[in-house]
């Protein structure tokens with residue numbers, strides 16, 4: 001992946017507006033957080049291949065870390081802490097936030113075709 | 118001497134970090150070893166250092182790494198096709214039946230897996246429990262010996278001293294070679310050892326202290 005280029009990501013997000021699209025969204029601090037530090041908590045959430053339709057999409061942020069919000073007819077999807085992006089297999093938009101060690105902390109991915117299993 | 122050893126863990130790299138030295142010992146004796154690897158570690162957080170993987174490419178990268186590590190260890194590999202971090206939500210009996218079918222074909226004399234509730238990662242606990250259930254359901258006279266590996270911080274307090282303690286420091290270099298096949302994961306995990314070990318002066322020393330011993334509990338069935 002490469003550092004987010006705000007204008008390019010905005011333009012890519014807009015290509016998915018008013019279409020039925022597949023969403024992958026996750027946050028994680030790993031399965032070992034409380035094993036390596038007994039004061040830490042394991043937290044995470046994961047949705048893969050839910051289909052949604054959004055009418056507006058916006059990337060916000062300045063410089064290194066970004067937030068993306070998607071407005072649906074009856075609700076919202078958002079992710080924060082996003083740092084990197086790539087277009088995968090020519091049409092899938094992958095956004096992710098990595099920590100200093102390069103570990104994934106959050107991801108938001110949008111595609112017109114389903115993600116692998 | 119063992120006839121055939123089957124190792125059942127959920128992630129590419131569990132075999133190298135957890136049992137590589139033990140596996141090398143068996144292979145040196147000419148004992149066949151088969152690794153039943155539950156998932157492709159699809160949900161790993163480590164993406165390489167510097168990062169070269171993403172959520173979608175990670176499974177393919179980890180599959181290649183797994184094949185390379187199994188090549189170093191000279192073992193057969195069978196990938197079970199579950200998805201990382203979901204094994205505990207699968208039907209336990211279904212997973213056990215799946216494993217039992219494979220074990221009845223291979224007919225191992227020894228099965229190595231994780232110790233349920235003492236293996237930290239939910240996939241380790243769930244696949245370990247399913248593996249033990251699979252062996253339990255086998256006819257008593259055909260059951261292989263079962264070794265379960267605990268890695269929780271409190272396992273010695275709660276389970277006592279492991280009865281199988283393999284000192285594998287003589288195989289350390291080859292074990293590291295297998296670990297380093299898992300390029301996307303290794304530096305992140307080895308770095309964690311270093312952070313927790315103030316005595317060791319480098320990553321290799323920390324790894325040697327952590328990885329020079331492989332321990333297992335002999336699992337006893339009630340019947």
Ligand SMILES: [Zn+2]
Nearest residue numbers: 127128131238
């Ligand atoms: Zn594991």
